[in-house]
Amino acid sequence: MLSIPEDKINEVRDRASIVSIISHYVNLKKAGINYKGLCPFHSEKTPSFVVSEAKKIYHCFGCGKGGNVFTFLMEHAKLSFPETVQKLALDLGIYLPQKPLTGHQQETKQKKELFYKLNKSALFFFEAQLKKNQRACAFLKKRGMSLQTIEKYHLGYAPNSWDELFKFFKSKGVSSKDMSEIGLARFRDRIIFPLFDLSQRVLGFGGRSLEESSPPKYLNSSESLIYNKGEELYGLSSALSEIGKKGVILVEGYFDCLTLHQAGFKNAVATMGTALTPRHVEILKRFTDQFYVLFDGDDAGKQAAERSLPIFLQKGILPKIIELDQAKDPDEYLQKMGKEKFPQKIKSASSLLTFVQERIISRSQNLSSYKTKVIEAMSLYLKDISGIEQEEAIKKLADRLQIEEKWILKSLQEGGIQDQKKGNWKEALSSEYSAIELELIEFFVLFPLWLAQIQSQKVLDLLENLEIKDVFLALINQYAQKQTIDFSLVLEKIESLRLRDRLTRGVLEKENQGRSEQEWKSIYEECMKRLQKKYLENMEKQLLSQIQALEKSGEKSEIDQEVLKKDLLRQYQNVVKQKMGFNA
Template identity: 40%
Template sequence: MYYSDEVIEEVRSRNDIVDVISGYVKLQKKGSSYFGLCPFHNEKSPSFSVSQQKQMYYCFGCGAGGNVFTFLMEYENYSFVEALRYLADRAGVELPEQEYSKEAKARADTKAILLEINKAAAQYFYAQLKGSQGAQALSYLKNRELGDDTIKAFGLGYANKYSNDLYKYLRSKGYQDEMIAKAGLITVDERQGAYDKFWNRVMFPIMDANSRVIGFGGRVMGDGKPKYLNSPETMIFDKSRNLYGLNRARSTKKPYFLLCEGYMDVISLHQAGFANAVASLGTALTPGHASLIKRYVQEVYLTYDSDEAGTKAALRAIPILRDVGITARIIRMEPYKDPDEFIKNLGAEAFEERIGKARNGFMFSLEILEKNYDMHSPEGKTDFMKEVARRLAQFDEEIERGNYIEAVAGAYHVGFEDLRKLVGRMAIQTGLAKPVERPKSTQGKKKEKEDGILKSQKILLTWLTSDEAVFRQIEKYITPADFSEGIYRTVAQLLYEQYEKHDVNPARIMNHFTDEEEHREVASLFHTKIKELTTAKEQEKALQETVIRIKNHSIEEATKMLDPTDIKGLQQLMNAKRELQDLQKLHISIN
């Protein structure tokens, strides 16, 4: 959905960033800005800055930054449109109606109805659990040591013994058979008509990241089969791209998730204070799950069952997580089967200790691999080390590969160099080795120079947004064209346009970008730390050197691109060089 710049700016301007962020972070005013502990990384000293003047935030510790939209996109994991809608509702701004094609409108309407039906079903199941018919199910949950607050928080319920009660309830609410079937809550056949998918089961509502009910899991009461039954996949429910408990875990802001196998494991861990627990939905971990997890954390602790099936599941999950850049660690539950049993018998403190002793996923996989070899014979150990070397060769990053080679060499008492050479040979044999690209010596210098220029451009943009007097003194000499192509030049162009209109507003510039990473980069352009300089004279000298450096680099780049037959271009280049000479004599005043 596209919203005009005017609508976006109205929503942004009516949501003061200090007010919004104060609802999430305790802020304290220091000078012209507010500071607090960054919600995006662990820190003890406040480095998270919120500027009411710029209507932007920036963390000098981790680099997170942006405007009020960015904050909600990062903190709540909203898309840009979701953040816009939330803030519009908060400020009482009415957004224009979305314009859909006929097909898109029908699909959106269907999705909305399915979400309504699932919500109604969840409320029905919860009411049944609390009623007389739910006594057995409630007793089951109480025997599993779940408290009333936990039952309510997870919306646990009961589908009673009659196989068409939910169907009749939803029909009484006006929902049609077709939609109830599309929600996966009934089965329809010619002989029996419509009947409930779930009956005589404890019900576990499955919610998406925004706490909307998208499906259900049901555990049978008694000896019926299957023991656990999940909703079929629907337009709103894809079990390979959703995680049970994610709606609660994502708001804990812990740097890792506890990944479990079942609903009860997640619920028990949450009740014990481990609110970052999640589980896949009746399926093995998929690349879709891993990509979803990567949006929130960089590390996962696997708390799979301690039996053979749980071990195999953990071994399958480790490379899937690694492929998307997530580090996996293994928490073992012995002498208990799963986190639920462990917590009930040993408590939260003991589980916290197990987290502290979690094993690296790769090293754990080698411990399991060991069991397939006779480690007491030279042949067996040699074959084992060859397989280990083959696995080590799959690490793309040289530093990471080297660190693991060192760890394995220490653990299995082999020489580091011997193992490193074996890894190299195995890489060649398996086709994993790539030719080493050796850059020319000048390439490294060029990269270093370019990085220095980008830092200078960041410093100047930060200065320009903070002091109009500086802009007025250099606008004749430095133009947006002097900045590097891409975000730097775009931001400079927008800033210069704002100065022309006498309406400088850095936060509004960010409205032109909707990607989180772009927001972070743009925010850094306005919050670059300028070296502490004690006197105005020192600041003026540093500013002049920055401006000259940027202009000189711009001239060098233009010279490389210039066609010798371009007379107009040559004239412009000569003018630029004269301006550079003028800049070297210019005195820039700092207020």
């Protein structure tokens, strides 16, 4: 990993024009003091993507995404943070000194580069072998693969003997140790599907046996420095731009994925023949939150779909399922029904949760007290859903079983006690931001001078949300250093994407309303008052319960109790008096 000095990062951020950089990707037009264009993160017909050169931020009023020039390139061009800084520095002509790598890092880096090189050579070899082998070509043709697809996705063939690849590598001076480490010897008489990363480097291969009689049907490269099983998704590098717009279709096999791409549904990826892992969902979640599963129509496929549900739910995703009616796989479906019908199929996809619910019901229907059993089984899923979605799912299940919702809620509560201990609920609550607290931050971004007029510790006490407290502290510190606020720099320090999105929206909205500073000031003062009032109300409650607790307990000596009680009462009266001031 490279490490770039902080002052260089700041220089890049300061000198980069967010409007001209985003213009490479989005057609921006001047609109008032800002720029507007069609959002690159969701598909839309009227522009709601706003870029502010002055504030060095962007926000989409359609899908809610917001950030600065770094987050834009990271999310849109899929670059890592160091890559983003490097790219911009290069464009701006800023020299970046780099820390030298340690001996071990150097070794790993060289090894990785060697593996990429070996895989690339192997790719050429497999591709050339395919052209020479009629049986393999015929097999691909039978599976409906066009010549363009074969070329574009670099499909290949591994001959029946390991000899030829061995000779091929030997002629290139590769040692047999390196050859065995990357595990290419396993592929014999197989169709080869290379797996590319987002920079089009070959990470590894998948192989499909040509003869049903030589199992296993599917085989992947062995784990290596550059290939992690359970993390790779076939087709991702080609599917990426479509996934951002249309969501992702998850399929099981290479051919399913290629068939869909070939038919124009380029947002499909395959799990390389392994079961779905949480890591897969995490990777895809960076690009979309709309997931469709499309597994084989047989019982194994349905089981795989059911097993994937908890993995999605734990990652906060409610996926849909595309059911294939009578077809056994996507290929057969497209052949029978034609690709014209498929978009409608996607549109009418139902919730995977409902699909699983129906499977559980049909499994349990003949058992005694089957409704209880269904509720118990479904509670395991429902507990991982939150908010309105959970409420709706509970209602759906209650309707389906013709029972009252309270029975499901009861089962959830019983199971929920353990969850509560883990702190899940608390976490969920703290991520709700109060509108007043958000507004206060927005005011300080727009009018940094006001920061000089407050007592920061007092304001800090008024804020309840820990993340917002952090943002406030960042503002205070920055103002103390620079006597101004660079909001795009503060944004980078905010870990929660939701908070980042909310604040970019608030700042741009306020800026756009065209009120005078004086008008804003009176709104700001009103905000402060409301925060103070809320703070006093909380204090009042706290003190009151402390006083009551003191009256009940007899642990402390009489005198101590009296002193403490007097003190609490004085504080309490003080709070009540301050509160009266507000109501006057």
